[in-house]
Amino acid sequence: MIDVVKVLWVQPAGARRLRVRFSNGREGICDLSEMIGRNTPMLAPLADPGFFARAFVQMGTIAWPNGFDIDAIALHDEMLESGRLEPALGGI
Numbered sequence: 001m002i003d004v005v006k007v008l009w010v011q012p013a014g015a016r017r018l019r020v021r022f023s024n025g026r027e028g029i030c031d032l033s034e035m036i037g038r039n040t041p042m043l044a045p046l047a048d049p050g051f052f053a054r055a056f057v058q059m060g061t062i063a064w065p066n067g068f069d070i071d072a073i074a075l076h077d078e079m080l081e082s083g084r085l086e087p088a089l090g091g092i
Helices: 072-081
Strands: 007-012 017-022 027-031 056-058 061-063
């Protein structure tokens, strides 16, 4: 069964890193360096720190002004498996 989680909040946390809070109460820092290093047309603008910092939440995902977004469930699962998510406050 897939747990449906959405991104509620995102904040820049250094070069190519974002602090993310999910709808299940968990949060952590994701490092997108490897993904941004692929240098595709959609990812190339994210290499600019000013553009990267313009990340925002749109319909439960992390998005940027150029239309690129990240699947919230996949991001959550990857962060959980790699130990980069803090437990939910209040035991949610």
